[in-house]
Amino acid sequence: MSPTEVAEARQLFEAGSRDHLACTLLIESRRAAPETIGFLAQQACEKFIKSMIVLAGGTVSRTHDLDYLAHRAEELHLHVPADRVALRQLNPYAVAFRYEGHHEALLDEVSTLSLVQSLSRWREVELKAAGQD
Numbered sequence: 437m438s439p440t441e442v443a444e445a446r447q448l449f450e451a452g453s454r455d456h457l458a459c460t461l462l463i464e465s466r467r468a469a470p471e472t473i474g475f476l477a478q479q480a481c482e483k484f485i486k487s488m489i490v491l492a493g494g495t496v497s498r499t500h501d502l503d504y505l506a507h508r509a510e511e512l513h514l515h516v517p518a519d520r521v522a523l524r525q526l527n528p529y530a531v532a533f534r535y536e537g538h539h540e541a542l543l544d545e546v547s548t549l550s551l552v553q554s555l556s557r558w559r560e561v562e563l564k565a566a567g568q569d
Contacts, residue, residue, distance in 0.1 A: 441493075456552050470542070477548045518554060
C-alpha cells in the first residue's frame with residue numbers, strides 16, 4: 437500500500453471520527469433534529485467503510501450509498517459488521533432528509549449510534565490485526 441493510500445484512509449477515518457463525535461454529542465444534547473443526527477451518522481459510516489476499502493487496496497467513488505459501499509467492501513473480502521438494512525435506512529439522511537424535511541425521518545438514536553460505533557471499532561481492530569495501527 438502506498439503512502440498516499442495510507443494517508444487517504446487515515447484522512448477518511450479521522451473525518452468519520454469527527455462525524456461520529458458530533459453525532460454522539462447531538463444525541464446527548466437531546467436538542468438536535470433527527471435528520472441532523474442521521475446525516476452525521478450516515479457520514480461517519482460512509483467514511484469508515486471507505487477508509488477500509490482504501491486500506492484493502494480498493495478505490496472509492498463519490499457515493500453516499502452505504503449498501504453499495506458495504507457490497508464493494510465485501511468484494512474486497514472485508515466483512516462489514518453492520519446490518520445491511522440498517523445501512524440502507526441511513527441512506528436518505530445523506531441528502532434527501534436534509535433538504536426535504538423530516539416528516540419521514542424516524543431515527544432510533546441508540547441503534548444508529550451502535551451502528552456507527554461498530555464500524556469505528558471494526559476499522560480499529562482491522563488495523564491492529566494488519567499491524568498498521
